[in-house]
Amino acid sequence: MAIKVDYVVRETGSNLFRNLSITVASILTVMVSLFLLGCALMVSLGVNKATQRWQGGIEFIVFVNPNSTAEQVQAIDKALRDSPEVEKVTYVDQKAAFEEFKALFSNQPELVDTVTPDILPPSYRVVPKNKSSEAVQALSEQYKGKPGVRDVVSATETIRLVQKLSQTLTGFMLVVAGVLLGASALLVLNTIRMAMFARRREIEVMKLVGATNWFIRVPFMAEGLVQGVIGAGLAIGLLVVFRPFYERIVPDTNQFPLFQGMVPASSELFGIYAILGLVGCIVGTLGAGVAVTRFLDV
Secondary structure, eight states: OOHEEEEHHHHHHHHHHHHHHHHHHHHHHHHHHHHHHHHHHHHHHHHHTTTTGGGGGEEEEEEOOOTHHHHHHHHHHHHHHHTTEEEEEEEEOOHHHHHHHHHHTOEEEEEEOOOOOGGGGEEEEOOOOOOOHHHHHHHTTOOOOTEEEEEEEEEOOOHHHHHHHHHHHHHHHHHHHHHHHHHHHHHHHHHHHHHHHHHHHHHHHHHHHTOHHHHHHHHHHHHHHHHHHHHHHHHHHHHHHHHHHHHHSSTTTTOOOGTTTTTGGGGGGHHHHHHHHHHHHHHHHOOOHHEEEEEEEE
């Protein structure tokens, strides 16, 4: 027996409205769980952007004056690479610094338009062998005031604290989101089970006249998919509304430069929106799939 689109649409809509209260509960649970998942991903993305300079064990950065002579730059490079206290040195030229600047301030295009690579300082990212705060501070002080050095910036406990808090907060939200997604799948399953029980007589008649298993299952699975998609759409809408509030919560970047880039640009959230949509589809379809497998007597 062929499956027609209008039949699937009609039966899916009928099932959704037959148990409206449970359907709404399923959609809201999907929405809340996916919103928490989206918040966790957004915070993680923001913190990674804000602290990307300090990835890979980098403990301090030596900024070089853009107008330094070749001899001065060579002397700085030699001093860093020959130091027995330095484990690794990475040179970041002005072009790479500009690309990093554009990534950090992607949500402020008007600022990016006023900056060119030639005004940004090249830098050396330094990983010392001894990463204790006292040793890092003492080592970084050796390069302050050297000819050609513009500034030396050390990683602080603040950076490590922000990263640790972000990991803890993100982990907590992911656990809660996972639990709620499990509850969402169970609610979808229960909704489909009740719809199947309410139509058990119709299902028996359909089977007697030759309806295939998939002909009976598809409308119920479509019902679960619709619940997941609607929940994901509402979660994405909530995340769009929440982003400006999140931006206000983040400390002023003029006073706290560490938080530059902490709020992802709207365009950077499209990947998160896609993830939420995909997870919503999976949760709805999975719950419905288990229901039609377990409770449909075929």
